[in-house]
Amino acid sequence: MAKIKAGIVGGTGYTGVELLRILANHPEVDLQVITSRSEAGLPVSDLYPNLRGFMDIQFTEPDVKALKNCDLVFFATPNGVAMKMVPELIEAGVKVIDLAADFRIKDISVWEHWYGMTHACPDYVAQAVYGLPEVNREAIKQARLIANPGCYPTAVQLGFLPLLENRLINTDFLVADCKSGVSGAGRGANVGTLLCEASESFKAYAVPGHRHLPEIKQGLELEHKSAVDLTFVPHLTPMIRGIEATLYAKAKTNTVSVEEIQKLFEQRYQDEPFVDVLPAGSHPETRTVKGSNLCRIAVHQPQDNDTIVVLSVIDNLVKGAAGQAVQNMNLAFDLDEQAGLGIVPLMP
Secondary structure: OOOEEEEEEOOOOHHHHHHHHHHOOOOOEEEEEEEOOOOOOOEHHHHOHHHOOOOOOEOEOOOHHHHOOOOEEEEOOOOOOHHHHHHHHHHOOOEEEEOOOOOOOOOHHHHHHHHOOOOOOHHHHHHOEEOOHHHHHHHHHHOOEEEOOOHHHHHHHHHHHHHHHOOOEOOOOEEEEEEEOHHHHOOOOOHHHOHHHHOOOOEEOOOOOOOHHHHHHHHHHHHHOOOOOEEEEEEEOOOOOOEEEEEEEEEOOOOOOHHHHHHHHHHHHOOOOOEEEOOOOOOOOHHHOOOOOOEEEEEEOHHHOOEEEEEEEEOOOHHHHHHHHHHHHHHHOOOOOOOOOOOOOOOO
8 A cells, every 4th residue: 555645834933743643653654745834945953953864845835736646744833724724624635633623613604703704615614523533433434524623622521421422410509620731832933832931830721712622512412312511620830741620510310439430431432542541539630641642531439429520631732733643544554553552652
């Protein structure tokens, strides 16, 4: 089988370089194009020296004609970019994985409200497959257009899913209390994410409403098949990578035990290569998934009451972005789902 001819649109951000790092050692991928208007002509390894000796390619201006020669194009671009190019690529037979939010939310009016722009190709939103493999694996295998999930939505949905699928919790008051490293804000200059501003500090943000809220609710409601009431509060932590989601829910009955919940999670994820349910009583740390495509989960039932607490950790740049995109690529091209993703987390 010939290698997949891949292109990346927008390769200078943190998500783009993470894609490059993973694809550099993928046995079935031939990276043909990586675009950047600002860095066109510059060797990739000059901007990202960690790729020296692994990636012999230059940034080029975005060119749809060149991208049409690819089998697959990743969009690691700001919201609103992919939707302007996707129709032409899809009609040319190119598969697309969008790591931004252009195709995640099915209700166009909701998307336009949260992202503050008119959608350029709403007809393609309906055919896009939401790329959470643990839920949509079979649909991803047949997809031409894959909407890669956001980082917070990945950690939160994987934590709540077994409880919703088994209808163990009340859905009138779910809480997702989440913390992210500053790389989640992107590589662009921003005073709030400068080292002197973010270091030795901790804050909540976007409490009135975050763009990932409707995406999370959409996923949870699809699983529960009815409305859910979710309070989602993100926080910025003084670290580069990682997301920790502490999730709270009330059990429908106080007769369910933490041992039963533990078993339920273990059974739900026993065949999932990138979800690791930790032993009972564990407290997962973000550093144990750093640089990997893993989601590590632990479940608790404090004081044996009716509150269930789920702890979910991921690397926001890998399972929350580039790694999940490669996992989706593997599925869409009938490859080993774990190809290129056997990355041992970095410690310390």
